[in-house]
Amino acid sequence: MDLKVYMVKGSYHQKPFRREVMRTYGASVTPSPSDTTEVGRRILAAHPDTTGSLGCAISEAVEYAVTHEGYRYVLGSVLNQVLLHQSVIGLEAKTAMDKYGIRPDIIIGCAGGGSNLGGLIAPFMGEKLRGEADYQIIAIEPASCPSFTRGKYAYDFCDTGMICPLAKMYTLGSDFIPSPNHAGGLRYHGMSPILSELYHQGLMEARSVEQTSVFEAAEYFARIEGILPAPESSHAIRVALDEAMRCKQTGEEKTILFGLTGTGYFDLKAYEEYNDGTMTDYIPTDEDLARSLEKLPKMD
Ligand SMILES: Cc1ncc(COP(=O)(O)O)c(C=O)c1O
Numbered sequence: 001m002d003l004k005v006y007m008v009k010g011s012y013h014q015k016p017f018r019r020e021v022m023r024t025y026g027a028s029v030t031p032s033p034s035d036t037t038e039v040g041r042r043i044l045a046a047h048p049d050t051t052g053s054l055g056c057a058i059s060e061a062v063e064y065a066v067t068h069e070g071y072r073y074v075l076g077s078v079l080n081q082v083l084l085h086q087s088v089i090g091l092e093a094k095t096a097m098d099k100y101g102i103r104p105d106i107i108i109g110c111a112g113g114g115s116n117l118g119g120l121i122a123p124f125m126g127e128k129l130r131g132e133a134d135y136q137i138i139a140i141e142p143a144s145c146p147s148f149t150r151g152k153y154a155y156d157f158c159d160t161g162m163i164c165p166l167a168k169m170y171t172l173g174s175d176f177i178p179s180p181n182h183a184g185g186l187r188y189h190g191m192s193p194i195l196s197e198l199y200h201q202g203l204m205e206a207r208s209v210e211q212t213s214v215f216e217a218a219e220y221f222a223r224i225e226g227i228l229p230a231p232e233s234s235h236a237i238r239v240a241l242d243e244a245m246r247c248k249q250t251g252e253e254k255t256i257l258f259g260l261t262g263t264g265y266f267d268l269k270a271y272e273e274y275n276d277g278t279m280t281d282y283i284p285t286d287e288d289l290a291r292s293l294e295k296l297p298k299m300d
Contacts, residue, residue, distance in 0.1 A: 004071065006032040006060040010051030011184035017266040032057040039063050039161035051180040054113070054188040059161025077113025078158060078167070078192050086119025093257060094123045104135060104257035106243055110235040111139040111148065111206070112185045114192030120259045121204070128203065137204035138243075139195065140235040142214075143283045145178035147171060147191045148199055148206035150289060154296050156190060166297060169196040172284075173292030179282035181211050182270035183231040185262075189292070209238045210281040215274035217241050218264065230262035231270055 005027045012019055012031035019029050032052045033040040039059040043050065050056070058075060065073035076082060097104065107124055109117030117139055127133040141148055147170045157174040158164040171190040172178075178187040191199075198204050211231070218234035220241065221227065229237055240258040247254050264271065273279045 002071075003027040004061075004064060005029045006034070006057040006064070008032055008052040008054060008057050008184055008187065010180040010187070013051075014180065014182060014269055015184060015266055016269075021266070030060075032060045034060060036060070037063045039163065043160060047177065050177055053160060053177045054185075055158070055160035055174055055190075056177070058159035059163055062159065062163055063161070075158075077115040077188070078169075078190065080192075080194060082113075082115045083118035083122070083192060083194055086115045087122035089116060089119040089259065090122040090124060093120060097257070102255055103133065105254040106136045106138065106240075106256045107258070108138045108140060108236045108240050108243070108256065109259040110183070110186060110232045110261065111141050111191065111195065112183075112232065113188045113190070114139070114195040116259050116261045118192050118195050120257075125198065125203065137198075138239060139199070139204060139206040140239050141206060141208050142178075142181050142183055142186050142235065143208040143210045143281065144181040145172065145176075145187050145189070146208040146284075147189060148196075149208045150284075151189075151191070152293055152296065153196060153200050155299055156296055158190060160189075167193050169193045170199065171293075171296070172289055173295055175295050176284075176289070176292035178284070181282070182267065182273070182279075183211065183214070183235060185230075185232040186235065207239055209235055210283070212274070212279050212281055214238050215271070215279060218271075219274070222264070227260070228264040228271075229260060230264050231267050233259065233261040234264075236260070 009031040033043040033056045037060045065071040109120050111117045124135050151170040151172045155166045156171040169190045176189040214234045217238035221237045236258040
């Protein structure tokens, strides 16, 4: 069977090497929104210059799968089963820390749809919910797509074309198209329903950070650790550094666990922009958010 990928148009151009890895392994990759689907054509008619979003790509992939014989659709984030798969990250981290008798005080992860963070915190959150231990857990999102920190907890569509089921989650509205931030994997209008409920109950926190400060942290980390992090992961690094510096100032001793989700070698175009000083930050205005939030499905 052919592997067909709808890749967010912004990422298709900003991350050509991620695209080429997929093509090398046999996938055909289409920049989304595209004119290959009904929903893509509708989105393009309304927003001809859009750089797309994960919500648009999901709509196109679902439409393609249901209209082509032999195709199945898979989503790599947001949904409960994806968090369950990614809990291997938390299980391994916890096993490694237990082996050395270390307990994290703070756990930090970047949050796009919430799967790596959901997986990382899974065993720790279990302990927290059972009252066996306490951890400070912080989700980090881009200031350009602040689902947790400025979104609403409501039923919403998982995709821009409104063809997927509704989920109760923190959302900016399925119509929200974030600015083309380089952390393409964090440009999702909603958030995992599991993490949304945990956040809603005050069991975890969230912070948003701007991309230039994220790349500043990424470069610092690369120079100290010799590891070039992905822009998405660097959101977590930003706050891990901030927390470490805060501890240095206050003299507190804290163990910080953060998720390093990917390599930055596919994102050197973004590093180039940062190094050339041409990177900008776009933070949506309250009016931008109100426009998409007012289109949330009415539930009564
Ligand atoms: C390197 C990297 N880290 C993190 C994420 C965020 O996804 P999630 O919040 O589902 O873990 C992505 C998404 O594409 C990614 O590419």
